[in-house]
Amino acid sequence: MDVTTIIDPLNDAQREAVTAPQEPVLVIAGAGSGKTRVLVHRIAWLVEVDGVSPHGIMAVTFTNKAAAEMRGRVEQLLDMPVGNLWVGTFHGLAHRLLRRHAEDAGLPKGFQIIDSQDQQRMLRRLIKSLGLDDTTWAPREMQWFINKQKDEGLRPDHIDTRNDHTRAMQVRIYRSYQEDCDRLGLVDFAELLLRAHELWLKRPEILAHYQRRFRHVLVDEFQDTNSVQYAWLRVLTGDQGILFAVGDDDQSIYRWRGAKVENMFQLKKDFPGIRQIKLEQNYRSTSTILNAANAIINNNSERLGKKLWTEGNEGEPIRLYNAYNERDEAEFIIARIQDWVNQGNLRAEAAILYRSNAQSRVFEEYLFKQQIPYRVYGGLRFFERAEIKDALAYLRLIENRADDTSFERVVNLPTRGIGARTVDVIREYARANSISLWESAFGDAGGQLNARAASATSKFLSLVEELAHATESLPLHEQVDHVIERSGLIPHFKKDHSEQGETRAENLEELVSAAQTFEPDEQDDLPPLAAFLSHAALEAGEGQADKWEDCVQLMTLHSAKGLEFPLVFMAGMEEGLFPHKRSIDDPGGLEEERRLCYVGTTRAMSLLYLSHADQRRMHGTDIFAQASRFLAEIPEEYIEEVRPKIRVRRPVYRRSNAFQETPADGIRLGQHVKHGKFGEGVVLNYEGSGSHARVQVNFEAAGTKWLVMFYANLELM
DNA sequence: TACTATTTAATTTTT
DNA sequence: TTAAATAGTA
Secondary structure, three states, X not given: OOOHHHHOOOOHHHHHHHOOOOOOEEEEEOOOOOHHHHHHHHHHHHHHOOOOOHHHEEEEEOOHHHHHHHHHHHHHHHOXXXXXXXXXXXXXXXXXXXXXXXXXXXXXXXXEEOOHHHHHHHHHHHHHHOOOOOOOOOHHHHHHHHHHHHHOOOOHHHOOOOOOHHHHHHHHHHHHHHHHHHHHOEEXXXXXXXXXXXXXXXXXXXXXXXXXXXXXXXXXXXXXXXXXXXXXXXXXXXXXXXXXXXXXXXXXXXXXHOEOOHHHHHHHHHOOOOEEEEEOEOOOOOHHHHHHHHHHHOOOOOOOOOOOEOOOOOOOOEEEEEEEEHHHHHHHHHHHHHHHHHOOOOHHHEEEEEOOHHHHHHHHHHHHHOXXXXXXXXXXXXXXXXXXXXXXXXXXXXXXXXXXXXXHHHOOOOOOOOOHHHHHXXXXXXXXXXXXXXXXXXXXXXXXXXHHHHHHHHHHHHHHHHHHHHHOOOOHHHHHHHHHHHOOHHHHHHHOOOHHHHHHHHHHHHHHHHHHHOOOOHHHOOOHHHHHHHHHHHOOOOOOOOOOOOOEEEEEHHHHOOOOEEEEEEOOOEOEEOOEOOOOOOHHHHHHHHHHHHHHHOOXXXXXXXXXXXXXXXXXXXXEOOEOHHHHOOOHHHEEEEOOOOOOOOOHHHHHHHHHOOOXXXXXXXXXXXXXXXXXXXXXXXXXXXXXXXXXXXXXXXXEEEEEHHHHOOEEO
16 A cells, blocks of 8 residues: 555644654644544554554544544545454443453443433432432432542542531442442443443453553543543553544533543653644634634633644634524524525535523524424434333343343333332332342232232233243344334334324334344444444434435534534523533633633634624523623624614514513612612512512522512612 | 323533 | 423322
């Protein structure tokens, strides 16, 4: 093969990275600077020029999509399949290791992966069974706590609970939860990583084996690694391993789920003399957009320091639109998309980006009204659909009778007379004797079930046994087909003649074809059903179908990372929404919001629209907001403000409504007021008028309260 | 046991 | 506003 095909398409910095000698390298790759290309070409270079076998290379990514793309591009460039190259997500690779060394990792051979939904369900049940109040010990928060500990590599014993009752209880829940998981052979996402890391530490000979094999470890999106992931990589590379890390500290937007940008700094300490290469030439955006993005990110303090530049032209100024409210904003944006399409462009080239999912609603409404096809990213994934999870629950029970989550899910689905009462008894007995629900049900919960419940329960148990038996020797897709029919799921959904029932039945059929087309990874050496179930847990599948239709793209700023569009709208640029109010008070949180803004801005190739609304309906009430501070961080020279057109159908009544909504003369947002009992405060919001008017006041001492104007007797200050 | 009414809380998300 | 979880009723 001709080496020039590997290095010719590269610029100097890219080439330096790709052809670097075999030593640790950190590539700081700005947005749109060709980082995937560098990774792909680096692998090709190692194989073609340095004569490294693909067998000795591991490439780690965060998403399945990125992993698939990387493998595809490497194979295309090398013009040969590289089946023995390990490319995968952290979770996928950890899973593979744990399957291969289940016993050494202290896991049962048939362990199964639970997703975060299952994890939350388990915690909900656990908290109840411990007799704890689920408001104080909210399952969601416990889940967050446990995952955070695991992300930090902490087991219950590692956590100091002295003088902290709350912490002690959290750890107690963590401990019980983990005991349940271990007993039932269930592994959550964070556990995959932690176990894999512990495997290295516990079994040096296994570690040594992989250290010898994977001399080259390449990591994508390095700024998103959490503590365990970093530790895992650090241990794997040891003294001899050659790490090639690619990341961008300015695009670190997952701090809230454990990502540590600091890992990029840590690299320099752990690998003294690491070769650092910056990719600063951007191939995506106009200079106007790029300069604006640079100006925004410059307001952050903790950076590795990098300045993107482009040879591209100046392009159009960034357009700023101050909307009256969120509907006006949506109308404006959709009108611009219409213009864009009328000029002969594709709808798919236009993306509407927003901070939070709830914002998509208005856009959807207007797009639907205008009959413009659109696609919302980040909806329910295929394998997350309720009916799919129902079917998977049956399949999981076939694999592992101890899977309590699955047991609970389908024990009475379709309804077969096993009600909450009966399940309570079974659950109680299981807990008291530390056995699975299946075992508990098998012994009629120690004989506590009445005749009717016992007979219904035993019918369920034999149903699962029958399914297991009947499908034993069938090929995977027939196995699935059999299960969805005979479990009664398909008849159950078909019985419901509503549109929803039909879709659900269709989705189940779709599961059969998913099983049919499923190709297990040859490296993963698992029985077909087990492989399929792992696949379903680790790869939730695409959101919506019809990928090929030309439609407008709607997504959160987070899910836009890594993508690019000729025309980008960033909507809802308002204080409190973006930056979000939950991040605004924490400097670190605010910097992360700013990075998010940087990410959004750098998605745009040629045209960028920013918009904010004076008034926005949130959670049912109208709130007022100021323009985002990020707007003020863009130099004026790059911005052109779009004046609203004078429209014939100006919604005058809305204006007057808003006017009437002022609850009393002199009450404005931000107005300082004094209350007889609560003292001094600031008006945050108000609603209604006349004697019904209510104001929300943030009191210095008493906190935020809603008060009825009529009674409150507020004194203006 | 199954269905309906009420309450509650609401960033960001991949695995 | 609205989705989801829980409480209450037939």
